[in-house]
Amino acid sequence: xxxxxxxxxxxxxxxxxxxxxxxxxxxxxxxxxxxxxxxxxxxxxxxxxxxxxxxxxxxxxxxxxxxxxxxxxxxxxxxxxxxxxxxxxxxxxxxxxxxxxxxxxxxxxxxxxxxxxxxxxxxxxxxxxxxxxxxxxxxxxxxxxxxxxxxxxxxxxxxxxxxxxxxxxxxxxxxxxxxxxxxxxxxxxxxxxxxxxxxxxxxxxxxxxxxxxxxxxxxxxxxxxxxxxxxxxxxxxxxxxxxxxxxxxxxxxxxxxxxxxxxxxxxxxxxxxxxxxxxxxxxxxxxxxxxxxxxxxxxxxxxxxxxxxxxxxxxxxxxxxxxxxxxxxxxxxxxxxx
Amino acid sequence: xxxxxxxxxxxxxxxxxxxxxxxxxxxxxxxxxxxxxxxxxxxxxxxxxxxxxxxxxxxxxxxxxxxxxxxxxxxxxxxxxxxxxxxxxxxxxxxxxxxxxxxxxxxxxxxxxxxxxxxxxxxxxxxxxxxxxxxxxxxxxxxxxxxxxxxxxxxxxxxxxxxxxxxxxxxxxxxxxxxxxxxxxxxxxxxxxxxxxxxxxxxxxxxxxxxxxxxxxxxxxxxxxxxxxxxxxxxxxxxxxxxxxxxxxxxxxxxxxxxxxxxxxxxxxxxxxxxxxxxxxxxxxxxxxxxxxxxxxxxxxxxxxxxxxxxxxxxxxxxxxxxxxxxxxxxxxxxxxxxxxxxxxxxxxxxxxxxxxxxxxxxxxxxxxxxxxxxxxxxxxxxxxxxxxxxxxxxxxxxxxxxxxxxxxxxxxxxxxxxxxxxxxxxxxxxxxxxxxxxxxxxxxxxxxxxxxxxxxxxxxxxxxxxxxxxxxxxxxxxxxxxxxxxxxxxxxxxxxxxxxxx
Numbered sequence: 098x099x100x101x102x103x104x105x106x107x108x109x110x111x112x113x114x115x116x117x118x119x120x121x122x123x124x125x126x127x128x129x130x131x132x133x134x135x136x137x138x139x140x141x142x143x144x145x146x147x148x149x150x151x152x153x154x155x156x157x158x159x160x161x162x163x164x165x166x167x168x169x170x171x172x173x174x175x176x177x178x179x180x181x182x183x184x185x186x187x188x189x190x191x192x193x194x195x196x197x198x199x200x201x202x203x204x205x206x207x208x209x210x211x212x213x214x215x216x217x218x219x220x221x222x223x224x225x226x227x228x229x230x231x232x233x234x235x236x237x238x239x240x241x242x243x244x245x246x247x248x249x250x251x252x253x254x255x256x257x258x259x260x261x262x263x264x265x266x267x268x269x270x271x272x273x274x275x276x277x278x279x280x281x282x283x284x285x286x287x288x289x290x291x292x293x294x295x296x297x298x299x300x301x302x303x304x305x306x307x308x309x310x311x312x313x314x315x316x317x318x319x320x321x322x323x324x325x326x327x328x329x330x331x332x333x334x335x336x337x338x339x340x341x342x343x344x345x346x347x348x349x350x351x352x353x354x355x356x357x358x359x360x361x362x363x364x365x366x367x368x369x370x371x372x373x374x375x376x377x378x379x380x381x382x383x384x385x386x387x388x389x390x391x392x393x394x395x396x397x398x399x400x401x402x403x404x405x406x407x408x409x410x411x412x413x414x415x416x417x418x419x420x421x422x423x424x425x426x427x428x429x430x431x432x433x434x435x
Numbered sequence: 436x437x438x439x440x441x442x443x444x445x446x447x448x449x450x451x452x453x454x455x456x457x458x459x460x461x462x463x464x465x466x467x468x469x470x471x472x473x474x475x476x477x478x479x480x481x482x483x484x485x486x487x488x489x490x491x492x493x494x495x496x497x498x499x500x501x502x503x504x505x506x507x508x509x510x511x512x513x514x515x516x517x518x519x520x521x522x523x524x525x526x527x528x529x530x531x532x533x534x535x536x537x538x539x540x541x542x543x544x545x546x547x548x549x550x551x552x553x554x555x556x557x558x559x560x561x562x563x564x565x566x567x568x569x570x571x572x573x574x575x576x577x578x579x580x581x582x583x584x585x586x587x588x589x590x591x592x593x594x595x596x597x598x599x600x601x602x603x604x605x606x607x608x609x610x611x612x613x614x615x616x617x618x619x620x621x622x623x624x625x626x627x628x629x630x631x632x633x634x635x636x637x638x639x640x641x642x643x644x645x646x647x648x649x650x651x652x653x654x655x656x657x658x659x660x661x662x663x664x665x666x667x668x669x670x671x672x673x674x675x676x677x678x679x680x681x682x683x684x685x686x687x688x689x690x691x692x693x694x695x696x697x698x699x700x701x702x703x704x705x706x707x708x709x710x711x712x713x714x715x716x717x718x719x720x721x722x723x724x725x726x727x728x729x730x731x732x733x734x735x736x737x738x739x740x741x742x743x744x745x746x747x748x749x750x751x752x753x754x755x756x757x758x759x760x761x762x763x764x765x766x767x768x769x770x771x772x773x774x775x776x777x778x779x780x781x782x783x784x785x786x787x788x789x790x791x792x793x794x795x796x797x798x799x800x801x802x803x804x805x806x807x808x809x810x811x812x813x814x815x816x817x818x819x820x821x822x823x824x825x826x827x828x829x830x831x832x833x834x835x836x837x838x839x840x841x842x843x844x845x846x847x848x849x850x851x852x853x854x855x856x857x858x859x860x861x862x863x864x865x866x867x868x869x870x871x872x873x874x875x876x877x878x879x880x881x882x883x884x885x886x887x888x889x890x891x892x893x894x895x896x897x898x899x900x901x902x903x904x905x906x907x908x909x910x911x912x913x914x915x916x917x918x919x920x921x922x923x924x925x926x927x928x929x930x931x932x933x934x935x936x937x938x
Contacts, residue, residue, distance in 0.1 A: 280805045281798045288795060292784040298743065298775055299796045299849065300767040359786065 115379035142348035144317030152358025153209035157216030162338030165322030170233030191319025199308030290358030445494030469645035486518035487511035517592035532572035582613025697888030703749035708912030724903030772850035790816035819848030840871025
């Protein structure tokens, strides 16, 4: 909970500073856009947080988005498939990608980093091959479908609006939080992330749980890929989603996932993604030269992680002290080493 | 023969135990001295002191008649004392020559003198009888068998001018031909004046190699045997030689004799020792101890029963029904539970709360449609904390802040929530203080009284004698004997544990 307050404080701080320096930050169009992008990035950050909780990593998210986006556009506009068939196909592709990752990592005992790094290269190549490296677009067609990503609900004041992807993110976030915190499988994921051996000795099917985590991750990358391509309307097979896995991982880590595994909260991950998007937006809106973008985002994440680690260390020192005191108190009646 | 190394009245205390008490020994130039004793007799501590891994609290070590201080591994190396660990310490991604000269590479400036390491290696490799065709200086260590790696380790010590070689259970993972090769090298080194301290559980080897045997018992000198006095009976008598009081509570056995065995094992072959078939059974309410020396294959047997390392063959029956156990979940479904050997790695999840650990294995049973049932989890945790007397400030406390005894109670509690029919325990009280030990013994006896069949592995003789209704003794992967309560004695167990068949 304290952790969430910390990251939430950072979000508020960045928002307030930006708004004070540039009131345009608060204009309806800018806020709506920032929320829309936050929602899209939150989806992939939630996905990768499941993998990170198992102690793994997924570097292929951006390429999966590129593949799904290009494939969807190409199936709908070039091949003339129906919307239902095209959506089903791209979702099956992304779930299949997750399944393949999971199987390679658990059954062949390959390292997640290597497997998904190869995925990053392969799916990008596949996207470019399937589309002849031509940019794809929906043009003016598919208005209904595109409103999934571009639509909004206008609020009755000040011209503010809530973009559709926000609702998708809320639904996915609630489902993910319930899965993680209320089902036995969520508990199994957290347990195996901390100590896989002990989890296995407790009768948990650790391989199956890890596979599920990779399927969730790639599946959400697929959903995000659909929405990103619909939102942009024009899809570059070579560019859509590039580096997105890094934003997802950064958002998850900012939101409290430990790359050592076994730790993470969905709300934190969403706030973490929001910090990333707001930072990006304020760099633009404050007219800071864009070549500073990566450096600034990197520096903020690094300071966040350092502060978090220092806070944890202080907390740990306190617990150790209390433990010593309780141990000293228990010494007297038992008169034995404990 | 003149005395090269002398250990005089060395004592070492660890929190709670006196590991060594006034232990003395002498080692002559060109002598092979065997050091034997039961598990926990103090052999390892003594060797670690000689190798500079630990420092003694009192006592003296003399080399060539001069008092020396061995306060670091480096100091030991400078004095020419080398310890060859049971688990080898070679970097197997490097070549033989790189390993032999690791940390003392001949160099010019920042550059290693490759040629010198190779000629230096060739010389010592010859001394340990390694064929340059299979193990030359440029061979990668990972391509060598364990036996050859051991010889490389010895060559490394020789290259560092070691005069005293300490070998800790060197044959524990070697095949017979590899062991024979090692023995030839040892005899050869002895002939060239190198002194060797040889630690082993295997009395056959001791008989073959040793010029003298020093026996340790409970951290003290129990006696010395000269070459002609080395016999199995003499060794076992000195290793055991004590009459400790068996403080066993007179436990009431269930009056009715149950018909079916709770656990029956037929021709079980473990993946580690597939050449031996294991047969035994445990009726409900009986406590069966499994004794044996370290490496006798006892843990492997439990892991096979629990499906962690699935068995290579044989049958496991619970209440007369054959079970297919290829993973822990199968074993749990059949009514088995395992309290594993390595509590922190296999038993508990240190960075999770007491209540989360306690409910981990019963989570599935309590769940509805995959959803956890927090109320029942809390109830289980409260019940187990109460029943087992776990000392924790709160059920939300992380397990890492509890003492070893309380952590072990958590592992037990995790399983008791499932009401197992057969409880397997591997070293149930390792690293636990005396008070908590007694509590765990009482719990185990209570479970047996409730009809749970109990099979426990222990390296502590007192534990075997205190708890077992019956004991199985293992030696090198097979069951060498079975001792009913009436015949259970330390001497009988040691005879079987060192490889003498009974009957």
